[in-house]
Amino acid sequence: MRFCLPMILCAAAAAPAWANHAYALWGEPRYGADFKHFGYVNPNAPKGGELRLVSGLRYSTFDKYNPFTIKGSPPAYLSDMLFESLLTGSLDETATGYGLLAEDVVVAPDGLSVTFRLRKEARFHNGKPVTAQDVKYSYETLISKYVSPGYKTLLVEVDGCDVVDDRTVRFRFKKPNRDLPLTVGGLPVFSRDWGKGDDGKARPFDQVVTDIPIGSGPYKIGPVNFGKDITYVRDPGYWGKDLPVRVGSNNFDKVTVKIYRDSTARLEALKAGEFDLMRFFSAGDWARRLYGKRFDSGELRKGDFANKLPSGFQSYFLNTRRPLLQDARVRQALGLAYDFEWMSRQMFYGSYQRVHGLFGNTACETHGAPSAAELALLQPFEKDLPAGTLDPIQEPPRTDGAPGEEGGEHTLRGNLRKAQKLLADAGWRVGSDGLLRNAKGEPLVLEYLDSSEGGAKVVSAWTRNLEKLGITLKLRVVDFALYQQRMDKFDFDIITLNIPGTNNPGQEYAELFGSAAADQEGSGNFIGLKNPAVDAMIAQMSSAKTEEQLLPACHALERIIVAGHYLIPQYYAGSHRMVYDAWRLVVPPQIPAYAPGETWVINNWWARLPPLTAETAKP
Incomplete structure (x- = not known):
């Protein structure tokens, strides 16, 4: 969730001087207003091909497409693939959000509000523009009784959300808090049309279960074997593909996530070529069980990708x-x-x-x-x-x-x-x-x-x-x-x-x-x-x-x-241990310090086109 007025307050009524492409919690953003792309991406990465992943055992099945409600299990990676936020972070710095749905962000001098101006080109998958009303609706839905209570706790210091005009939205805070602009800037935004029936009326959000989500992200839901496998397909008309925060990203035409309920079956499926990448958390598997013809030929490679991520507290x-x-x-x-x-x-x-x-x-x-x-x-x-x-x-x-x-x-x-x-x-x-x-x-x-x-x-x-x-x-x-x-x-x-x-x-x-x-x-x-x-x-x-x-x-x-x-x-572990198909996938030369494992692969790797074969891979 982190990087998840009927009347405007008089103190904040004056029109802001739009100028800020990013918001940094401490100091200045790493990338200036004129940046073309993040430094760790390949802006010329080819688009195409398919990335075949396997979900972790936590996602051993799924029974809904709504990742925000309390009951049920959504497919792996759905939130990241389909929903976007006002701001997005980079993987080579911390505590900074760059404009995604928003083109500008302004924090009031008293620290009691933040105002975002939306990009006029931002579009949902149904073709409708992303508006301030959608942002307000998303916020109010996320703090409702129908959604995981973590959002309500996270946003307890937010006093409300106001639509200034169709492209301008303001969040008010109960007291100054430097972190809240990043918090509200990182909230997922979805369309008010999601979950509406044929009569145009919205159902209670907890009844929005298998309705196809209406987000604004670079991927949509494609072929699905419900409860088992799911494929996300890249939207060829994705509105944000040329944004500096998106250049060099979302390179695969399709991302398929396969589900195996047994860890041994997953490992054997990797060796058999059923998918292209698998992350390892078992030290025994990593040290003793990764062998076979596809490893001997160089088709499968072990990658130990170091990072500077906080260790967390397992x-x-x-x-x-x-x-x-x-x-x-x-x-x-x-x-x-x-x-x-x-x-x-x-x-x-x-x-x-x-x-x-x-x-x-x-x-x-x-x-x-x-x-x-x-x-x-x-x-x-x-x-x-x-x-x-x-x-x-x-x-x-x-x-x-x-x-x-x-x-x-x-x-x-x-x-x-x-x-x-x-x-x-x-x-x-x-x-x-x-x-x-x-x-x-x-x-x-x-x-x-x-x-x-x-x-x-x-x-x-x-x-x-x-x-x-x-x-x-x-x-x-x-x-x-x-x-x-x-x-x-x-x-x-x-x-x-x-x-x-x-x-x-x-x-x-x-x-x-x-x-x-x-x-x-x-x-x-x-x-x-x-x-x-x-x-x-x-x-x-x-x-x-x-x-x-x-x-x-x-x-x-x-x-x-x-x-x-x-x-x-x-x-x-201070690194991401992943086995990947080196004949089908290309690893970016620069590993960002705060790369989060599989989502880094989804966002910034690309397909080798055409894939290598036993013949073409020979030196």
């Missing part, structure tokens, strides 16, 4: 709504039993790094003791802070044998001893049956919920270590539809989520950790956190006017989450 999320997980000492003990170093050696071939908090690989990453600025933010909420928040930030438990703080070594045995003491302090004792029980005699039995059998191997090592403490961790694998339903209703003990990072965190963290989202079904506050200190830090992040104001708030939030042991950090 973690086990512990649902504190569950009574067994409400004590921070129990949560900390669970983390002490997680042996990343052993897994890295035995299972991951050293290809992953440990996640440390929320903001790894960014300026917001937290180290050491709190600064004076951080203490000024935290101390007014001292009674609400988890124990240890004001101490130097804790590193994840290690088992690498390095010297410990109190003379010993970092080992699994030492970590389990610490865990035993924490559990004992929390009132848990090992019974004669070897199970850990509380004063009521209840065993400490937890369920790990997953939608893929592949998670069993990774969680098994943790399960064995927990057994040594008397804790039972049961793996429950369900199909993705049920998995999504249980997540929406917070019906789980522990899940794994990979939350992408950002260089400029703001209001979207209220969706993950804010008190208002904790009881909102379908929200992203999976841990059930309600803490006024967290709410205050997120508000401070969102309202920061400079990086000097942003960074202490980020550090303070990270300290609270780490000290509360709500997450058990897992691991991340």
Whole structure:
């Protein structure tokens, strides 16, 4: 979602002096007003050919074309392919939006509004112009009860959206917030005609399920094997193909996404030539299973594409709504039993790094003791802070044998001893049956919920270590539809989520950790956190006017989450590992620093025309 008046306010009534092709959160945009194309694209890339992808296991099926409503699953990449926004980002800088549907963006001097002027040539797929009324309709739909509540949380500081004229739209803010122009500028815009019946009347948005979306993007929906495979076809009349932000992009005539529900079947289909590119998250597959004739001939190549993306925080999320997980000492003990170093050696071939908090690989990453600025933010909420928040930030438990703080070594045995003491302090004792029980005699039995059998191997090592403490961790694998339903209703003990990072965190963290989202079904506050200190830090992040104001708030939030042991950090890779068909695809020579994996391929790679064959590929 990020890069998701009946009357005009008097203070903003004067016509703006249109001049701004972009909006930068900090400093100046990398590309000036006269830029011709982004530096990482090939402006002369040929158009044509087909890109055949395979969806991740998360998109093991689809049952709707509306990616915004709560129920159901949309096809992979549909939002990116069909819907455009007022602003769009580049892949070689952060916190900047360039005009896409909008040709100009002006932020009011008081910071309480942003005004966009739409391009007169912008068109929806039905041929109608994109108007300010469509922007307002999209915004109001996205904050309605029919849509995922994450949008409403993200836009809570937006006071409203006004149509100034057909090509001019203004968003009003409740208070100055430098991030909000990028937030509203990045919202998807869709036509008011989407979902209207033959009588011209619009249905409730949650009833717009399989109606073909009416967006303005470079692709439309083509041939579909509903629930299985989908093909997006490039619109030959795409209105924005010559824009500087689009030159050298969207080069494939067709993008087909195939669905395989089994990871082994996907791998074998890749080797058999069923699709052209597959991204790998399994270190074992990457290290041991990529071989065969097509690899030997050079047709299939392994590409390890480095990036500077924030590491994000893939973690086990512990649902504190569950009574067994409400004590921070129990949560900390669970983390002490997680042996990343052993897994890295035995299972991951050293290809992953440990996640440390929320903001790894960014300026917001937290180290050491709190600064004076951080203490000024935290101390007014001292009674609400988890124990240890004001101490130097804790590193994840290690088992690498390095010297410990109190003379010993970092080992699994030492970590389990610490865990035993924490559990004992929390009132848990090992019974004669070897199970850990509380004063009521209840065993400490937890369920790990997953939608893929592949998670069993990774969680098994943790399960064995927990057994040594008397804790039972049961793996429950369900199909993705049920998995999504249980997540929406917070019906789980522990899940794994990979939350992408950002260089400029703001209001979207209220969706993950804010008190208002904790009881909102379908929200992203999976841990059930309600803490006024967290709410205050997120508000401070969102309202920061400079990086000097942003960074202490980020550090303070990270300290609270780490000290509360709500997450058990897992691991991340600093590159995109992809196997691709080198006879059919051409890789751009420049890899942008913030390239987001498959969407970079869709947007900026191109087809080799004609494709190479066994004969033409010979040197």
